[in-house]
Amino acid sequence: MIDKYPKIVDGKSVYDLDSQKYLKMWQGPQHPGVTGNMSLELIISGDQVVACNTHVGYLHRGFEKLMERRRYINCFPIVCRICVPEPDTNEYLFAAATEELLGITVPEKAQWLRTLDLELSRLASFLMWIGGQSGSFGSGTVAQWAIANRDFVLDLFEELSGARIYHMYMIPGGVRGNLPEGWIEHTEKVLNNTEKLLDEIYIVLFNNAVFKSRAVGMGVITPEMIDQYGIVGPNARASGAARDIRKDNPYLVYDHLDFKIETETAGDTYARTLVRWKEMHQSISLIRQILKLMPKLGPIYTKLPNVLHMKVPAGETYVKAESTRGEYGYYIVADGTEFPRKITxxxxxxxxxxxxLEDLVVGGNIADTHGLMLSLHTYPPEIER
Amino acid sequence: MKTIYEDLNKRFTMSGYKQQRDDLAFVTVDKDQLVNAITYLKDYHKFTHLAFVTAVDWLEENEFQITYLLHNYELKVDLGLKVRLDRDNPTMDTIHHLWKQARVYQRELHEMFGIDFPGSPGVNDPMILESWEGPPPMRRDFDTKKYSEETYDHRERQHIEPEDHLRKQLYPED
Structure with a gap:
């Protein structure tokens, strides 16, 4: 006779794997449905998930420790590697925090260029995400379209900064380069194509019976959970919380731009997908506005003191920005030497x-697990810096 | 921000208030009163979002500093609460009952700095460093080079140029 519910010992459920009622299954670290290297240790009963334990540690590169031993300018090529698909937020935040501690102001044109770069990287990151999200529900076509289109956005980055993935564009003090010749026309072409693609994605993905029947009602985040779990970004906006750092605590030139916070109320995977789809349109509109309003001339860089002997005054600061996944922040503690005391x-x-994720997947279906994980838009590289 | 600090200062032992920006301030709280102060801020001043928990190692002063960063969505301000711990016996009260993500941060601090949070669920489970036997690696007195030389064997590797290798395979008589 098998008990219906697991035994509880010391306040924890003990799953008797020999009873043949429960099965332990690992999803990841090498799994096509998991972005980056992260594994979920699932206990399943039938095809229902009854317990989940996340395991990270496959990607740990010790960046926070590395940065304690390096000068500020040596940290600059490291920070972009913390989040692979969206490195520009890291570059901006590190630069902004260092500038704040040093008391440097950045020229106006550099601020516009930084905003432009951030929005482009948001678009690239969303395109990569929608590829994974639709792929996890069996719609590989959308995945191919989106990843192919992301490559054209990466081409723009290559023209702008010389690199496709890790741009290292926003150096403390300003940006590394001005817009190259013909870049604006090229961008307009890519944006037009992306808009066409987004319309096609809407038809193919959001009206798809399989996607609708699986994503609606899956992994619901209720408004009460937002504060309990510290949920930010599109995940919170899909549950009705109109919170966006670009509006609430405007940084760079976001207060000059016209956009509204996109929200949904259902809080399920479908709503989260829809919010991000709307935010891709928003990014395209913001890039067009920036290119129109940006000053044509002006300096793009403030001269720093000799960066190899630059001492940052003792102090601490926290700067944050809205990445594609929500609040991204850098906390830098300086102790008056050339090296940072701590960068979190x-x-x-x-x-x-x-x-x-550990709580949301419980009770769900095993086949929905990676779709749910992708709908939360997690990138394991930033969990273990 | 200043009014919130004055209200807090009436109830708790606080020092070192610093207004970093209009929307960011840091304050140092007494270790025993920290959980009370955070609970008070969460319930009465609407600091409902815990952005992160982190530790800073002040090796020279033989102290750890733990920073809790709270955010208020109505006033749109950040407040960093700092607490100083004795470095020889670092123990801190847990806040996992206030935010569910706090246990993950506390688990990481336990692993990386050796700071104990008694009562926090799963705080002793390894998060990143499974089967790690050395000292906590994020402490400043942890010497990475010395540790790797002592722990891991140096491996002599034979370097083979792919071009030479292919040539030897394809044209052995040359």
Whole structure:
């Protein structure tokens, strides 16, 4: 006779794997449905998930420790590697925090260029995500379209900064380069194509019976859970919380731009997908506005003191920005030497991917697990810096 | 921000208030009163979002500093609460009952700095460093080079140029 519910010993459920009622299954670290290297240790009963334990540690590169031993300018090529698909937020935040501690102001044109770069990287990151999200529900076509189109956005980055993935564009003090000749026309072409693609994605993905029947009602985040779990970004906006750092605590030139916070109320995977789809349109509109309003002339860089002997005054600061996954922040403690005392990176995937995911997948279907994980838009590289 | 600090200062032992920006301030709280102060801020001043928990190692002063960063969505301000711990016996009260993600941060601090949070669920489970036997690696007195030389064997590797290798395979008589 098998008990219906697991035994509880010391306040924890003990799953008797020999009873043939429960099965332990690992999803990841090498799994096509998991972005980056992260594994979920699932206990399943039939095809229902009854317990989940997340395991990270396959990607740990010790960046926070590395940065304690390096000068500020040596940290600059490291920070972009913390989050692979969206490195520009890291570059901006590190630069902004260092500038704040040094008391440097950035020229106006550099601020516009930084905003432009951030929005482009948001678009590239969303395109990569929608590829994974639709792929996890069996719609590989959308995945191919989106990843192919992301490559054209990467071409723009290559023209602008010389690199496709890790741009290293926003150096403390300003940006590394001005817009190249013909870049604006090229961008307009890519944006037009992306808009066409987004319309096609809407037809193919959001009206798809399979996607609709699986995504609606899956992994619901209720408004009460937002504060309990520290949910930010599109995940919170899909549950009705109109919170966006670009509006609430405007940084760079976001207060000059015209956009509204996109929200949904259902809080399920479908709503989260829809919010991000709308935000891709928003990014395209913001890029067009920036290119129109940006000053044509002006300096793009403030001269720093000799960066190899640059001492940053003692102090601490926290700067944050809205990445595609929500609040991304850098907390830098300086102790008056050439080296940072501590740099902490606050990635939104930290709370989404570990605390929230462990509770959301329980009770769901095993086949929906990676679709759910992708709908939270977690990137394991920023969990373990 | 200043009014919130004055209200807090009436109830708790606080020091070192610093207004970094209009929307960001840091304050140092007494270790025993920290959980009370955070609970008070969460319930009465609407600091409902915990952005992160992190530790800073002040090796020279033999102290750890733990920073809790709270955010208020109505006033749109950040407040960093700092607490100083004795470095020889670092123990801190847990806040996992206030935010569910706090246990993940506390688990990481336990692993990386050796700071204990008694009562926090799963705080002793390894998060990143499974089967790690050395000292906590994020402490400043942890010497990475010395540790790797002592722990891991140096491996002599033979370097083979792919071009030479292919040539030897394809044209052995040359």
């Amino acid at each position: 990176v606050r990635g939104p995937s930290y709370s989404h991917g570990m605390a929230l």
